[in-house]
Amino acid sequence: MPSPRSLAELERRVAEERDRPAYGDDALISCDRLVRIFTADGVEVQALQGLDLLVTRGELMALVGASGSGKSTLLNILAGLDVPTAGAARVDGYDLLAMDAKARLSYRREVVGFVWQQTARNLLPYLTAAQNVVLPMQLAGRGGRRARRARAARAGELLTMLGVGHCHDRRPVQMSGGEQQRAAIAVALANNPSVILADEPTGELDSATAEQVFAAFRTANEELGTTVVVVTHDHAVADAVRRTVAIRDGRTASEVVRHTHVDEHGQESSVAREYATVDRAGRLQLPRDYTEALDIRARVLLELEPDHIQVWPDTPPEQPRP
C-alpha cells in the first residue's frame, strides 16, 4: 500500500502529466514516430523509420541528407500525396493519416503549396505565368466577375513581390529556369497556404540564379508569414536558413541552428551550433565521423554527470577507461 505522502506525490505527477501539452501541440507540422514502408518486388524498404520532426509556424527551414535517406518520402507525406504506414503526422490541424478524400483535396489545395525541382513540373506550358497562378485559385472555388478580378490582381501582386512581374504574360518557354521557379513559388502561394514544401527547388539552377530563387522563398516567408520547408543539397541554401535538419536512414539525426551574434562593437556575425536530436524514445544517433574516430561499434558506456552525459567507447574490462 502506498503511503499517503507517496499517493499525493503520485496524484501530483498524474496531474502534471495530464496538464503537459501533447507532443507538437503548438507546432504547425508535427511528425511523431513516422514510418513509411514500401514493398517493391517482394522486397521491403523502410524509407522512414520512426521520424520525429516539429516545425514552428513561420519558420523557414531546410532538410538535408544523403540520397535515399527519406527526404522526398517525408515531403510527399507532408504534401498529402502519400500516406505513412504508421506513426502520426499533423499539419495545421489536419491529421495526415485520417483524412478522407474530400479533406485530402482541400488540404492539398489550401493548406500546402508545392515546388518541385523540375521546372517543367511546376507550371502548365500553355498558360502564361499569371494564368498559372490564377489556376489554383479557380480550382479552389469561388466564381463571379469580382472574384475573377481579385484572382487576377492577386496573381499580379504575387509575381511582382517575387521579382517576376515582367513575366506576367509569358509562357514558361519564354522564361529562364530561375524565373520559372519564382513563378512556381507564386503558384504555390496562390491560395495563401500555411506551408510551402519545396523539393530541391534550386537543383537545376546555377548558383547566382539559385540565390534569387531562395530569396523569393525568404520574401514569401517574411512578407506573408508562410512557413517554408526546403529539401536541398545546396549548401548555400542550407547555410542561409536558421535551422537545418539532417535526416539519416529515415530518422532525424541532427540539426544546425544559426543565430546572429552582435559583439560589443556592434559587429554582426552568424553563429551556428550543431545539435544531435534525441527522439521521443530517448534514442540519439551519434555522428558517423565520431563513431569511426573512436571505433565505436555495437555499444557504449554512459555516465551521467550533473550537467552532461559522457559517452565512452566499450573497452575490455582489463583496460582502464580513458
Ligand SMILES: Nc1ncnc2c1ncn2[C@@H]1O[C@H](COP(=O)(O)OP(=O)(O)OP(=O)(O)O)[C@@H](O)[C@H]1O
Ligand atoms: N515508391 C517507392 N517504392 C519503393 N521504394 C521507394 C519508393 N520511394 C522511395 N523508395 C525508397 O525509399 C528510400 C528513401 O527514398 P527517398 O526518395 O525518400 O530518398 P531521398 O532522401 O529523397 O533521396 P534523394 O536525395 O536521392 O532524392 C530509398 O531507399 C528509396 O529507394
